[in-house]
Amino acid sequence: MPKLSKRSDVDPFIVMDVMEAASQAEASGRHVIHMEVGQPGTPAPENAKRALKAEMDTGTLGYTVALGLPELRQRIARHYGETYGVDLDPSRVIVTSGSSGAFLLAFTALFEAGDRVALGAPGYPSYRQILSALSLRPVDIETRVQDRYQPVPELLPNDIAGLIVASPANPTGTMLDSNALRALIDAADERGAAFVSDEIYHGIEYEQPAVTALSISDDAYVINSFSKYFSMTGWRVGWMVVPDDHVRTIERLAQNMFICAPHASQVAALAAMDCREELDANISVYRKNRALMMAGLPEAGMDKFAPPDGAFYVYVDVSQYTDDAAQLARDILDEVSVAVTPGLDFDKARGGTTLRLSYARSTDDIVEGLARLKSFAASRGWIGD
Numbered sequence: 001m002p003k004l005s006k007r008s009d010v011d012p013f014i015v016m017d018v019m020e021a022a023s024q025a026e027a028s029g030r031h032v033i034h035m036e037v038g039q040p041g042t043p044a045p046e047n048a049k050r051a052l053k054a055e056m057d058t059g060t061l062g063y064t065v066a067l068g069l070p071e072l073r074q075r076i077a078r079h080y081g082e083t084y085g086v087d088l089d090p091s092r093v094i095v096t097s098g099s100s101g102a103f104l105l106a107f108t109a110l111f112e113a114g115d116r117v118a119l120g121a122p123g124y125p126s127y128r129q130i131l132s133a134l135s136l137r138p139v140d141i142e143t144r145v146q147d148r149y150q151p152v153p154e155l156l157p158n159d160i161a162g163l164i165v166a167s168p169a170n171p172t173g174t175m176l177d178s179n180a181l182r183a184l185i186d187a188a189d190e191r192g193a194a195f196v197s198d199e200i201y202h203g204i205e206y207e208q209p210a211v212t213a214l215s216i217s218d219d220a221y222v223i224n225s226f227s228k229y230f231s232m233t234g235w236r237v238g239w240m241v242v243p244d245d246h247v248r249t250i251e252r253l254a255q256n257m258f259i260c261a262p263h264a265s266q267v268a269a270l271a272a273m274d275c276r277e278e279l280d281a282n283i284s285v286y287r288k289n290r291a292l293m294m295a296g297l298p299e300a301g302m303d304k305f306a307p308p309d310g311a312f313y314v315y316v317d318v319s320q321y322t323d324d325a326a327q328l329a330r331d332i333l334d335e336v337s338v339a340v341t342p343g344l345d346f347d348k349a350r351g352g353t354t355l356r357l358s359y360a361r362s363t364d365d366i367v368e369g370l371a372r373l374k375s376f377a378a379s380r381g382w383i384g385d
Contacts, residue, residue, distance in 0.1 A: 010129040014345040015356075018329060022339035033369035034361055036329075036339040038170060038313065040231040041361040042282050045275035048232070048268040055267045064263050066254040067247075068095025068239070072270045076239050079273060083202075086214045094240050094250050095269075097261045099200050099225040102240040103130050105253050106221045107162075109246060110194045111136050115161035120151045122315060122346035122354070124170045124198070142349065148174040148306045149315065153187035163188045166198035167210060171346045171356040172315040173201075173308025178211045185217050195220045200238070201311040203229030203279070206287055210310060219243055226265075228311070230272045231282060237265035286312050289359035289366045296370035297357070301382030312360040315343070319353035321382065329355060335379070336372040 018036045026032050043049075055061065067073065070090075077090035096102040103126070111117060113135035119127050121140040128138040139157060143149045149172040151165060165184055167176040176184070181197075188195040197213035197220050213220040225238035238261075242250055254260070272279075293314050294307060304317035322328045325342035332338050343354030359366050377383045 007133050007135055010132055011125070013125060013129075014326070015341045018333075018339055018341055021330070021333060025333060025337060025339075030337045032333070033338045033365050033372060035357045035359070035369050036341045037360075038228075038311075038358055039233045039360060040228065040282065040312075041365070042231045042285075044232045044235065044268060045230070045272045045278045047275050047278075048230075048272040051271035052264055052268045055264070059267075061263045061267075064095075064260045064266060066251050066258070066260050068093070068261060069263075069266045069270065072266050073239075075270055075273050080212065080214060080241075084212050084215050086212065088214065088241065089244070091247060092241050092244060094242065094247070094254065095261045095266060096238045096240055096254070097258050098227065098236040099198070099223050099238040100126065100130075101236075101258055101261070102223040102225075102238050103127065103196075104134075104257065105250055106196055106223065106240060106242075107131060107134050107136060108253055108257075109242075109249050110196075110221070111161050116157070116159060117162040117164065118151070118156060118160045118193075119164040120149070120166075120169070121349065122149060122171050122343060122351065123164075124166060125345045127164050127198075128348075140348065142347075145306060145317075148172070150174055150176055150180065151184060152180075153183050156184075156187050156191065158191055160188075160191055160193045162194040162196060164196045164198060166201075168201040168204065168308070168310030170201070170311060171313050171341075171343070172306055173311040173313045174306055175205070175208070175210055175309040177208070178216070181211055181213060182216050185213065185220065189219075197222045199223065200225040201228050204283060204286060204312060205310040206290060207309065214241060226269045226272060229279060229283075230269070230275075231279065232265070232269065232272060235262070235265040235268060237261050237269045285363060286359065288363055289361075292363070292366050292370060293357070293359050296366075296374070299383070300370065300373040301377040301380075302355075302373070312358055314357050314359070315346075316355050316357065317353060318355055321380070323352045325352050325355055332373070332376055336376045338369050338372050338376075
């Protein structure tokens, strides 16, 4: 019997377990409201699907070059000029197999085995698991509500080889403004640490536009995806921007690890970048859903959260009710058929007292979900009947 490596001993992605439990509930005939998964409730843009159909009818859809379709790389570079006023050389853009592929490439390129890499907690759990699987050492920074759950320079250890930040963040939806982002980039530079900026929720913002790290530094690794704003989660296509002198290293890694991102997905992604009217209509739905959550969660006894600046999540402190958020999430699913994610995915030390709720589905679902949560809260005595 072959022996498993220690590197393979990573934690499960708990939200996937919640999705499985919700699926089983639906299979038994129950109508589940999905607030657990970070997935748009909308399909890929219509023109993206049409572009792929045309390519399937006429093209071969074989391997592309490892760095991605040249026209897609050029269009992504143009996006930075249109959206952020950043003049970006397309040669620095690498198309990847989702943002997950980009993280694998970035962490492999930047860090030696055993390096310590800092990340905010709460934060996206797969950072930690990918780092561990690559024999790297994730270092959680316990962020504070007064900092809107974002890292700040004074909390950073000195002995780190890298820092990962996300803005808008998962699970909190909070963002870093230009000054806060610059301060973190400077703090990483002072420590000789690589700076990795997760920008996959860019485009989903409500009051202020998100700031890209590329507007501050050419040395940052910037990672983005077509999954969220572009509503293409299952297509598994993303991109990363790296410094000029890192491109060839990333290319060699990509050639060997992935060959290329899926050709079909790249064709659809290219077309999706010119579907702004349809995509911005999705944001209007998220904005309405966000307002409903801001008003409805306190009515359900869940009033401890930092209002999200972007993405489509609310991260709620339920410490007044439980220190076992996993059991609470199971009870909510069992009793009122609403699927929510316990915070243990995002903060190993403190996640037992938090829940993440997604509002990426239809507005009708959000209205119904909030009504059910209010019913659950009343049954528990959190609020009056």
